[in-house]
Amino acid sequence: MSGKLDEEIKRWTVRRKSVLVMDIIQGKTTIREASQAFDLPASEIEHWVAEGKRGLENALRVNPLDVKEQYERQIKELQQAYGEAMLELRGKKKQQVSAPDEEAR
Incomplete structure (x- = not known):
């Protein structure tokens, strides 16, 4: 996983979530591995990934929705x-x- 996430995480900020989501999207880790490594429910990480993909899709629109x-x-x-x-x-x-x-x- 990314070096930015190796330290013990006390609070999941937007930045930390986005780093983890990008690691998953880029194939550096899996949802299962992240779930085990950070003691998070896989469903929560899946939600983050889905929201990240939705945001990315919107950002790439010709006229992004607010x-x-x-x-x-x-x-x-x-x-x-x-x-x-x-x-x-x-x-x-x-x-x-x-x-x-x-x-x-």
């Missing part, structure tokens, strides 16, 4: 997915309620 726009877009997508899931759930409940009535006939 953070507020990114979060607003995420919220809109999540609200849409939630609405679709609720409609599907309501449809299944209606089928369950009407199914016993049809069987009784």
Whole structure:
């Protein structure tokens, strides 16, 4: 791993996270190795890597979105997915309620 991360880390600053994420992206270490070395949950490191890739992708856009726009877009997508899931759930409940009535006939 990078020499910048060899000392004992008491607090994970943005700079330290970015160094670790770059080490993972460049293949210098793996999420599993970093998880074991720094006693961190692999899921947390995976989240850092995903956020780093998302930020990198945004930075390379012709017209990068600001953070507020990114979060607003995420919220809109999540609200849409939630609405679709609720409609599907309501449809299944209606089928369950009407199914016993049809069987009784």
